[in-house]
Amino acid sequence: MARVVVEVMPKAEILDPQGQAIVGALSRLGFPGVSDVRQGKRFELEIDGSVDDAELEKIAESLLANTVIEDWKVVRVQ
Amino acid sequence: MARVVVEVMPKAEILDPQGQAIVGALSRLGFPGVSDVRQGKRFELEIDGSVDDAELEKIAESLLANTVIEDWKVVRVQ
Numbered sequence: 576m577a578r579v580v581v582e583v584m585p586k587a588e589i590l591d592p593q594g595q596a597i598v599g600a601l602s603r604l605g606f607p608g609v610s611d612v613r614q615g616k617r618f619e620l621e622i623d624g625s626v627d628d629a630e631l632e633k634i635a636e637s638l639l640a641n642t643v644i645e646d647w648k649v650v651r652v653q
Numbered sequence: 654m655a656r657v658v659v660e661v662m663p664k665a666e667i668l669d670p671q672g673q674a675i676v677g678a679l680s681r682l683g684f685p686g687v688s689d690v691r692q693g694k695r696f697e698l699e700i701d702g703s704v705d706d707a708e709l710e711k712i713a714e715s716l717l718a719n720t721v722i723e724d725w726k727v728v729r730v731q
Binding site: 576630 | 660679684686687688689692693695702703704708717
């Protein structure tokens with residue numbers, strides 16, 4: 576068993592209304608030092624030895640991320 | 654300017670129906686080697702020098718995570 580993290584974030588050129596709402600809220604709540612926030616997703620996968628890097632890329636690209644608007648990254652943590 | 658990542662994941666004892674739905678879909682779609690998936694959130698914050706670690710912890714704990722059901726972690730990336 577190995578653990579893999581897939582990070583999915585909105586592409587830089589895509590507006591992120593959730594992130595902007597958080598920046599606005601932080602400023603009102605007394606944290607003006609935060610100038611930008613982007614919100615994405617984080618998946619933790621438990622995989623067995625049969626899943627290789629190519630298969631992980633395929634899973635991330637085709638199922639976990641929407642590649643039109645999101646960038647993704649696979650990170651093996653164990 | 655520095656970049657900080659806040660990772661928010663459902664606590665281990667909390668059911669994660671989104672993650673379970675992904676495991677089911679992966680299995681049906683030909684990826685049986687993935688035995689567990691947990692879905693969480695990932696925030697990228699741009700902060701200026703006035704924001705110290707204590708303030709970051711406060712932001713993560715009080716605004717980005719629901720500490721009843723979620724664990725969170727602050728990671729300085731730059």
